[in-house]
Amino acid sequence: MGIEDKMAVLADAAKYDASCSSSGSNRKGATGATLPSGCCHSWTPDGRCVSLLKILLSNVCIYDCAYCINRCGNDVPRATFTVEEVVNLTVEFYRRNYIEGLFLSSGVFVSPDHTMEQLMRVARTLREEKRFGGYIHLKAIPGASMELIDRAGRYADRVSVNIELPSSVSLAKLAPQKKKDDIIRPMAYIGEHWKQAKAERKKNRKAPRFAPAGHSTQMIVGATPESDKHILDLSQNLYDSYSLKRVYFSAYIPINTNESRLPVLPMPPLLREHRLYQADWLLRMYKFKAHELLSESEPNLDPQLDPKAGWALRNFQHFPIEINTADYEWLLRVPGVGVLSAKRILSARRNSNLDFSHLKRIGVVLKRAQYFITCNGKFSAGIRLSSTSVRRALLLKDKPSAKAEQLQLF
Amino acid sequence: MELEYRYDGSTDGLLCAMADAIKRKERPKIMAGPGEAGLLFADRIHQVQTDEARADEVITYFQKKASKEAARNLLYCLAGPFCSMELELLAYYRMGLKWGRGVDRHHADPVVHAVHQAARNVGREIHRFKGLLRFRKMQDGLYWAPFEPDHDIISALAPHFRARLSDQHWMMHDMRRHRAVVWDGKRLYAELEPEKLLKNNPVAEEEEAMQQLWKTFFSSVTIEGRKNSKLQARCMPLRYWRWLPELV
Structure with a gap:
């Protein structure tokens, strides 16, 4: 098989990995350097960015996970890159500024240890022989030895393990050969080492790096019956216990249509994925806790309203807040005020009192924020203040699209 | 007054x-x-x-x-x-x-x-072009990057590429303003006659194969079930597409 055909097979097989971030690392080599903010190089027709050369080393796999296109039971063309091929492609693409670096994952061939060793060799060759300073993201193969993961982390900017499904029951059902422990153990190991290496480097700047951009994970949403509450609680837990940088959600796309263990969906639950990402943002950037967003009685996010507006309407007794005196934490909780505008409000109000026209210039989305704030005691929305009337007004403003109604899954 | x-x-x-x-x-x-x-x-x-x-x-x-x-x-x-x-x-x-x-x-x-x-x-x-600039390898080893930015950003952009592509000989070329910046491995300077470097200097032999590989990659990572061309065009306006090998 020629390199062209291999590329077609192995890029196609890698496309369901959601992560494409290239941020969080500051590195420089003879060829290449990373940009701490990350950088997108292109956008595919599905609207997702291309920042890394995202490929599998091989799509040969000994596992038979129900949701995966590369499972051993599937009749798909199989291909395997050699280490040199991947190294060459990465460098040549990088020289033409097609990519920011490499994202290498793989099906499990021969054994988890063997696969992990090959992945690690690609990263080592790039760093040591090619003096490559671009971004490298390696997947840790569940079941591989910790020693190999440790070595991978020394060359890569990010090492990550996919948790795949939101509960161990679902995992046992859909991916019986993967054990929860095989996934959690490397995750805990990476989190721990990342923290240690960071602390070491603070003391001594020559201390070896370990995955400086941290680690992330990914789970499939909509293939199994877990509620949004379950998923967000799990994400919160992952952030708190394993110091993850990101949890990615991937709307379940039915690939293996002949699989009876999986639901039949008319289309991937993209809106649900979007709402989960919004909620995830609230956890990471807005100091929300998962239990504030969802409860046992309301275990799923409202498809019509974003989670922040939903929270504000449920806690309407705290509003409206006064923009000129509220502290940062409360500014962040106003729908229509983001991290950037909250910071700008803090610095701008040191110079003068703010009114609504100032807020507009600062970048606050008044369309949403007007129902929740006062400026110098003035309220501008001109409607009766109650959570039902505000809800109605908000829904009227962002017209619910036809997609807003999601069909019952189970 | x-x-x-x-x-x-x-x-x-x-x-x-x-x-x-x-x-x-x-x-x-x-x-x-x-x-x-x-x-x-x-x-x-x-x-x-x-x-x-x-x-x-x-x-x-x-x-x-x-x-x-x-x-x-x-x-x-x-x-x-x-x-x-x-x-x-x-x-x-x-x-x-x-x-x-x-x-x-x-x-x-x-x-x-x-x-x-x-x-x-x-x-x-400037940030967009850190990603969207595309270099093409020419026969004499020069990497040529033509682009058409809305603003005059070539001098603000050049140091970024000096830091990451310091071991290759390249030229950024603003086709709209006819300005170019060259890095020769040691020095970054404004090239007043970019055409001179391109004369009798067609693209290198391996260039087409490399662009083809990139195109294959680009079309293979697209998920058909999530097609959203509007989002694509919003992130990457059509006026930039002319110099992107994956989209022409």
Whole structure:
């Protein structure tokens, strides 16, 4: 098989990995350097960015996970890159500024240890022989030895393990050969080492790096019956216990249509994925806790309203807040005020009192924020203040699209 | 007193005009480039002398008095279409001298807002092209990167590529403004005759195969079930597509 055909097979097989971030690392080599903010190089027709050369080393796999296109039971063309091929492609693409670096994952061939060793060799060759300073993201193969993961982390900017499904029951059902422990153990190991290496480097700047951009994970949403509450609680837990940088959600796309263990969906639950990402943002950037967003009685996010507006309407007794005196934490909780505008409000109000026209210039989305704030005691929305009337007004403003109604899954 | 400033329309000219206004303690009603309408009843017209060295001083002085960020904002604005915001830039300059590094805290001020907005547009395009610039390998080993940015960003962009592609010989080429920057492995310089480097210098043999591999990759990572061309065009406006091998 020629390199062209291999590329077609192995890029196609890698496309369901959601992560494409290239941020969080500051590195420089003879060829290449990373940009701490990350950088997108292109956008595919599905609207997702291309920042890394995202490929599998091989799509040969000994596992038979129900949701995966590369499972051993599937009749798909199989291909395997050699280490040199991947190294060459990465460098040549990088020289033409097609990519920011490499994202290498793989099906499990021969054994988890063997696969992990090959992945690690690609990263080592790039760093040591090619003096490559671009971004490298390696997947840790569940079941591989910790020693190999440790070595991978020394060359890569990010090492990550996919948790795949939101509960161990679902995992046992859909991916019986993967054990929860095989996934959690490397995750805990990476989190721990990342923290240690960071602390070491603070003391001594020559201390070896370990995955400086941290680690992330990914789970499939909509293939199994877990509620949004379950998923967000799990994400919160992952952030708190394993110091993850990101949890990615991937709307379940039915690939293996002949699989009876999986639901039949008319289309991937993209809106649900979007709402989960919004909620995830609230956890990471807005100091929300998962239990504030969802409860046992309301275990799923409202498809019509974003989670922040939903929270504000449920806690309407705290509003409206006064923009000129509220502290940062409360500014962040106003729908229509983001991290950037909250910071700008803090610095701008040191110079003068703010009114609504100032807020507009600062970048606050008044369309949403007007129902929740006062400026110098003035309220501008001109409607009766109650959570039902505000809800109605908000829904009227962002017209619910036809997609807003999601069909019952189970 | 209705006062009119006339300058030659260049960035250096505008910087000198601003310096004149500060030095003479004047507040012109209008600062116009060549061909632009002036005041109907001007009491006095001041013709600004353009002086490159003086323009550089204006920026350095501003950086010292205000801040590095403020000076960068000013430079970014000058890289964009500044012909309708001369007075705002002058006001921003004044505020920077008066308030020092605090000037950028005035987010609610109309002048600061206008400058930030314009600077952000330029900054955004610079960041975009850090990703969207594409190099093609030529026969003599030169990597050639043609592009057509909206703003004059080539000099702001070049140091980024010097840092990451320092071991190869490359040329960035702004096709719209006919300007080029070359890195020869040791030195970064403006190339006045980019055509000379491209003459009798077709693309290298392996180039087509590499572009083909990139195209294959690009079409293979697309998920058909999630097609969203509108989002694609929003992230990557169509006017940039011409020089992207994966999209032509």
